[in-house]
Amino acid sequence: MRRALALAERAMFTTTPNPRVGCVIVQDGRVIGEGFTQPAGHDHAEVQAMKDARSRGESVRGATAYVTLEPCSHYGRTPPCAKGLIEAGVKRVIAAMEDPNPLVAGRGLGMLREAGIEVRCGLLEQEAREMNIGFIARMTRGTPWVRMKVAASLDGKTALNNGVSQWLTGPAARADGHAWRARACAILTGIGTVREDDPALTVREVQTPRQPLRIVVDSRLEISPTARVLADGNALVVCANGDPDRVSRLRDLGVGVLDLPNANGKVDLPALLRALGERQLNEIHVEAGYKLNGSMLREGCVDELLTYIAPCIVGEAQGMFNLPALTSLDDKLALEFTDVRMIESDLRVMARVVARMKQ
Numbered sequence: 001m002r003r004a005l006a007l008a009e010r011a012m013f014t015t016t017p018n019p020r021v022g023c024v025i026v027q028d029g030r031v032i033g034e035g036f037t038q039p040a041g042h043d044h045a046e047v048q049a050m051k052d053a054r055s056r057g058e059s060v061r062g063a064t065a066y067v068t069l070e071p072c073s074h075y076g077r078t079p080p081c082a083k084g085l086i087e088a089g090v091k092r093v094i095a096a097m098e099d100p101n102p103l104v105a106g107r108g109l110g111m112l113r114e115a116g117i118e119v120r121c122g123l124l125e126q127e128a129r130e131m132n133i134g135f136i137a138r139m140t141r142g143t144p145w146v147r148m149k150v151a152a153s154l155d156g157k158t159a160l161n162n163g164v165s166q167w168l169t170g171p172a173a174r175a176d177g178h179a180w181r182a183r184a185c186a187i188l189t190g191i192g193t194v195r196e197d198d199p200a201l202t203v204r205e206v207q208t209p210r211q212p213l214r215i216v217v218d219s220r221l222e223i224s225p226t227a228r229v230l231a232d233g234n235a236l237v238v239c240a241n242g243d244p245d246r247v248s249r250l251r252d253l254g255v256g257v258l259d260l261p262n263a264n265g266k267v268d269l270p271a272l273l274r275a276l277g278e279r280q281l282n283e284i285h286v287e288a289g290y291k292l293n294g295s296m297l298r299e300g301c302v303d304e305l306l307t308y309i310a311p312c313i314v315g316e317a318q319g320m321f322n323l324p325a326l327t328s329l330d331d332k333l334a335l336e337f338t339d340v341r342m343i344e345s346d347l348r349v350m351a352r353v354v355a356r357m358k359q
Contacts, residue, residue, distance in 0.1 A: 001096060001124045004066045007036040007045070008131050013208045014039050016185050017280035019135040023049040023067045025060055032058035046071055046081040050088055061089035068128045070099040070121065073108035082108040092118040096128035100139040134185070134282030143273040144185065146301055148286040148293060149177055150320050151308040157317035158290060163196050168310040172344040178205035180306055184212050184285035186276065190292035191218035200228045201287065212285070217267050217292055221246040230255050240267050269299045294322030297333060302353055305335065309347040
């Protein structure tokens with residue numbers, strides 16, 4: 001199963017909107033086939049592993065299949081993998097976890113059992129869940145998993161008061177941040193960051209076969225048509241009661257526009273996440289300024305913080321989040337540290353939200 005998880009990781013950047021899945025087929029203690037999910041519309045991991053076995057001159061009849069996610073039971077762009085395993089004569093299937101997709105949700109394992117195949121589920125389940133945390137979030141609650149990346153000094157500052165922020169962290173931390181960009185379906189920022197830095201928000205420090213969608217939260221549609229984030233049209237601008245002429249100009253550039261106002265004339269952030277879930281986006285990577293960061297935290301739109309802490313102190317400067325002053329510590333946003341490690345000279349801290357901030 002650990003080998004199957006390693007295979008699934010090879011599909012990290014390519015399977016959206018499908019989950020990342022790996023499969024290993026074993027016969028008499030020998031690995032005879034391996035596979036991982038191909039891009040949407042192509043072979044799933046189990047089919048790849050069976051094809052690999054056949055290419056080696058091996059039969060999978062009577063074999064055991066280790067798969068990181070329950071084999072699917074429905075017809076989508078491809079036939080059901082559970083049906084394929086049954087027809088191939090596999091004797092045993094060991095799955096890391098059930099598929100949270102309501103179209104599957106135990107039905108694949110049920111099909112296998114009804115066909116007389118021995119089934120076990122739950123081996124290395126937590127590792128498998130982490131591999132597809134965004135897919136699980138979208139399937140169970142309808143919204144993507146949102147990971148917010150921040151780079152700061154030891155005293156929690158992200159930029160000088162004059163806007164200078166490059167570079168607080170070193171090259172290794174920046175490359176690590178690009179790897180997290182690459183695994184996301186979309187990178188989200190705000191108009192303030194676009195105005196200040198004119199970022200491309202592309203993946204550059206690691207190799208990737210595709211670039212994530214870029215999303216700009218821009219209530220008043222102030223973005224310039226020449227902004228680098230819009231360069232190839234692989235972008236979405238989200239506004240609140242946007243001017244029709246500006247909307248038309250952006251759409252003429254091939255840029256998508258979503259109009260999602262809230263009662264205050266700002267972008268309705270929870271509605272945005274629901275819309276992104278409907279677009280089948282699994283993971284959102286946020287790289288924004290302290291204002292949008294604070295708004296997303298206040299409105300319960302962040303699942304995880306990815307924070308790089310540089311070994312320096314810069315004093316009076318811009319902070320990480322624009323949040324209101326509390327009068328009681330009971331109202332704090334509670335986190336759980338999930339990973340802390342050095343990235344060369346910088347510290348990377350990952351934390352998950354366990355209790356939303358009280359308004």
